[in-house]
Amino acid sequence: MAYKEMIHMTWPEYAEMDDCITALCVGSVEQHGPHLPFIVDLVIPYEICCRLSEKYHLLVAPPVYYGYRSQPASGGGQGFPGTTAIDGITLINMVENILEDFYRQGKRKFLLMSGHFENTAYMSEASYLFTRNHPDAKVVIANWWELVKETTLDILFDGAFPGWEVEHASLTETSLMMYYRPELVHSDRIPDQQGKKFTPRPVIHPEPKGLVPASGILYSANGASHEIGKTMSEEIVETIGTILETEFQVSPL
Amino acid sequence: MAYKEMIHMTWPEYAEMDDCITALCVGSVEQHGPHLPFIVDLVIPYEICCRLSEKYHLLVAPPVYYGYRSQPASGGGQGFPGTTAIDGITLINMVENILEDFYRQGKRKFLLMSGHFENTAYMSEASYLFTRNHPDAKVVIANWWELVKETTLDILFDGAFPGWEVEHASLTETSLMMYYRPELVHSDRIPDQQGKKFTPRPVIHPEPKGLVPASGILYSANGASHEIGKTMSEEIVETIGTILETEFQVSPL
Amino acid sequence: MAYKEMIHMTWPEYAEMDDCITALCVGSVEQHGPHLPFIVDLVIPYEICCRLSEKYHLLVAPPVYYGYRSQPASGGGQGFPGTTAIDGITLINMVENILEDFYRQGKRKFLLMSGHFENTAYMSEASYLFTRNHPDAKVVIANWWELVKETTLDILFDGAFPGWEVEHASLTETSLMMYYRPELVHSDRIPDQQGKKFTPRPVIHPEPKGLVPASGILYSANGASHEIGKTMSEEIVETIGTILETEFQVSPL
């Protein structure tokens, strides 16, 4: 069965979707090391949603590329060339606007996804404000990295998972990109780097320099593979599928 | 030479672009008849910018899918299933934010494009506010439909060009899409329709029903072809190239 | 019968108007050549509404002088001394506030008029947001220059109408001002100027200099007369009257 991407649809095709779940993905334009493109944080959730749309009556809405500012602790920060963001207030308003306009068309079930931790608070606020006005709508926000089972991580990392904080442009994201969009991964540019685990530190503005490795990879991308990506993807899709079944009382097609 | 799409770049590749023109495209999620996808208004300017990036030192920034509300007079209006928009205020803020964050990285030359007439006022306001704060930056906003020569239109339409107001999902957009993204055009679904020329009428809220043909095509898509699209595209790219040379004092590569 | 201008009314007089159409005019403070005052874009729609208030149960609300920024392509731009504007966001909020507060008082039928093209998008957005909250209200936005019949233009211009884009401070506006407020027209200062038809060009920020004739008249005011103004005014008033009858199902008094 085909992906149900709205960006490829005509309006009569959309009209047939009727009372589906609407999945909106918000990404970021953020450095992801010398081997991955800026748009990793959109590709991953978007590809997950595409796979969900094969199994469920779910529409993948046109995505949003720009997200909130990158923090050094989780994405390398604003200092890398090309990392480009919008204000938190704009992000809240944009997500609320989009939900509102799908609601106007009769949509009531929403899946919000992002591959960018920094978007989380703003997407949640947008959803709160939206459902405060429309209590008959429901929004589920699922962060893919929170949905990988610990047992899986133990297997993938041989029990040495360094923590999600440093998994930016590292093993998991690289593997998922190898699976989803191999043509965008430059495996030959993966540096022989071994980062450190995250040590909590204060947030400082203006952003200090030198907080992250010069490559932009927070830990290490060595060992990433298409197979790891495939395994993770299948598990995440299955987990979110179960969440959708529970929260929206839907069944697989 | 390859397109310089930021969505496919890594940060070191971006870093090499340095003092380039930055091209930002804003689209719309708007019905375009039974034969074209919702994202026509993004595809056309984005493909134009990609071609410009072959000839000039120009970066194609990640695009924005969602734009301002569709008006019945120029896009079919909000009543068609799937037409989805953001508020004018949000659009102003988003475009200003993106320009601002590229400016932080040293960019000073911007090309703003949209395939959606309704975005124009908001994109212009964003650019005004941005350059008021940063008078050393320059923003050029080019609407492709204003840049096709009248002589070309006469040839394409045998002297019967019905006016841009009704060219929504009609001959020109269909031809350009056939050239740019043929896999997204359903030629077999083009209805045998002949619309009417636009008659000015008041704008009414809430939007009245029945103002546009049921297909969503305002005039007619009959006769559209890959060749017409190619001819138009080449002319538009050349015209905007000349504008860039004049306004930013750049030369072709 | 007298004009029903709210600025001249006491509250008991207003109270008698009850379920009338409420007409709100938004102007601009924008240069209009060496012979016309800054407020042409308010005078014209306001005088039209006054004449409508003689024929229909219609209240002319206190007008708004300041509008959105002048664009070089349609009004000479911001570079002329005295051209003074408010932000697009402020204009949206102000119009929405005023509609909202008349709604609180029971008004449901609104005519919005402006003599300034650049206001259009913001007035429409305000009306959209207002009627989204209050679907039992209806707003009609009528631009006078879109309502002059082509046959009339042919007669007035001997078939040489140059297009509305360049009719700023030119023949039609000058004629209407001669009819409405002759004491504000300095006929002796009308330069012997013949402008050019409009050629589409990109919008550029910061605004370039020298895009329009030094006089501020985009085409030519030669030949303007009180009679032409009277003819146009009567036709516009009649056309809008018909629109009001259709949209609000009202009859002339």
Next chain:
Amino acid sequence: MAYKEMIHMTWPEYAEMDDCITALCVGSVEQHGPHLPFIVDLVIPYEICCRLSEKYHLLVAPPVYYGYRSQPASGGGQGFPGTTAIDGITLINMVENILEDFYRQGKRKFLLMSGHFENTAYMSEASYLFTRNHPDAKVVIANWWELVKETTLDILFDGAFPGWEVEHASLTETSLMMYYRPELVHSDRIPDQQGKKFTPRPVIHPEPKGLVPASGILYSANGASHEIGKTMSEEIVETIGTILETEFQVSPL
């Protein structure tokens, strides 16, 4: 010498004003009893500014009709038919926008006036925000009712001045209107009413009914005259003139 009203000027006339004081008046659309029009709170400051423009190098900018909501304690409240207002936030933004755009044109000296007490806080905030961004500009906000000498009030009221709180639509406003715009005063409709002095009371939302006399006059308009208006006007103009001389270091023409 003539009034220097920008609403009657052409742009070359404005250009000659150069480094003048710019006077902006904000009114209200607020009931003023059965004998006065809605726009009293604009007419009074505007006419004061016109007279100041005869004596000083001062430009009277196009005024703003709509102001902040009427409070029962000072204007009768929102309950009277026709009393129409904009939000406080909109008022702040509008005034700041206008100041900002005159500043862009080189203006640095501003006189802000309003005849509506309720506008005061918002006009002051707009001026604060404006001068925070532009410390080389100066804004003087003068409320006419604070500038009438106590000795004058004693003479006018025979020592029985009831306090400005109840002077809404009463003796002073009526007299000033009789002097400035006698054609808008319906003396024959002045009720034989004697209001009470103001007793402080809590502000309550939603606004309670019956807080003010049914006429909308808070105290009494009996005894108002053209002569009283003239005397007050001359004194106020003289006092503000002295303020302008001190604050802007200007001299009378």
Next chain:
Amino acid sequence: MAYKEMIHMTWPEYAEMDDCITALCVGSVEQHGPHLPFIVDLVIPYEICCRLSEKYHLLVAPPVYYGYRSQPASGGGQGFPGTTAIDGITLINMVENILEDFYRQGKRKFLLMSGHFENTAYMSEASYLFTRNHPDAKVVIANWWELVKETTLDILFDGAFPGWEVEHASLTETSLMMYYRPELVHSDRIPDQQGKKFTPRPVIHPEPKGLVPASGILYSANGASHEIGKTMSEEIVETIGTILETEFQVSPL
């Protein structure tokens, strides 16, 4: 009976309050002479509300320290070290948000208090917007200084009350602080100062220097005492109690 301060409560204690009046106090961080702390404008209304909570079924919500900018005419202005404020727009939104979130929990009766004149307009606008959305809620805004009887002032001041305008950090505030929070009053630092009565003057931005006495006391704190504070407090609490009984139809406990 104990004060019902929410800042000291657990959630089960709050839950028992149920359908109470909710009192929200907004202060200011504003100089109050060499003898009083910055937070006088919060302490006074908060202590009043605590006393009201002994007598009525009234909850004292967590207070807000920061208020709107100090004006020279009523608080010494922004020029004194430490006087720190938030924007008017932020104050409107904050108060509206808090009211809204208590409303969500079922609260419908609100008492808003402030000891800072400059907050008044913004608190009223917040309440207006809140009750416009929720007409079944009621907000009473009581300024303590408007509720002291004139006869009391005559006794306290021997008939020489200088007017509330200059009572900043002066006799009444000092006395109330001596009664409420004696440990925060430095009586030994009260200067031997005799201020002048207020003379109305224009508001000027940027704020001029030297408008108020160097101490920050606008009139005089000499003669302040715990007893005067106690007398005033008891009278104010009684007066507001009566207002609550009337407006919310409640009885003392």
Next chain:
Amino acid sequence: MAYKEMIHMTWPEYAEMDDCITALCVGSVEQHGPHLPFIVDLVIPYEICCRLSEKYHLLVAPPVYYGYRSQPASGGGQGFPGTTAIDGITLINMVENILEDFYRQGKRKFLLMSGHFENTAYMSEASYLFTRNHPDAKVVIANWWELVKETTLDILFDGAFPGWEVEHASLTETSLMMYYRPELVHSDRIPDQQGKKFTPRPVIHPEPKGLVPASGILYSANGASHEIGKTMSEEIVETIGTILETEFQVSPL
């Protein structure tokens, strides 16, 4: 040495602080179980800052009680009686306003603290926007729970630290409150509860019921003590002190 709390200072005392670090604490009004008050998230950072003000040239600014909405995953959510919040946009604006107004007075070094995880994103955005405008200022945001050493947690919890996610109203917060404000802790009401470790789950709006234990304690408060609180407090104060020394290049007094 005494705490340097601005809420207890007069303006001359503040003036002597001059070029100090300014510490601003933002709390939340959020349920903290049956044994702790709503204001735990303010008390903890505020008391930490007070202790820092004994050792460093640091001013404790008046705090902010209201913060962002409680999330079920970290604070019990909005469903508990009394949990009261402001919008994310308001929180951004308020924090930025306060920083801005201290900057106006010459402050350049800021410590921002909160005891409420949900505030983090908004406080960071406010600081970003503030320092973007004022790059000569520096803001350090320190979350106390990120600064307790793992070795300490091992000792305190006998190696069974359940993770900070469930430490809401649990052992650490209860211990710190017992140390800081014992009079506000109702030890006798601590339920014999043993919560579960946190399992990541999607964020859902409207907020589902029953996600957290009925007590509002996410894990367990059993075993909390004044001594544990003292140990943690001393360690946190020392750690933040070191951060201040590094970031602001200051020395202990």
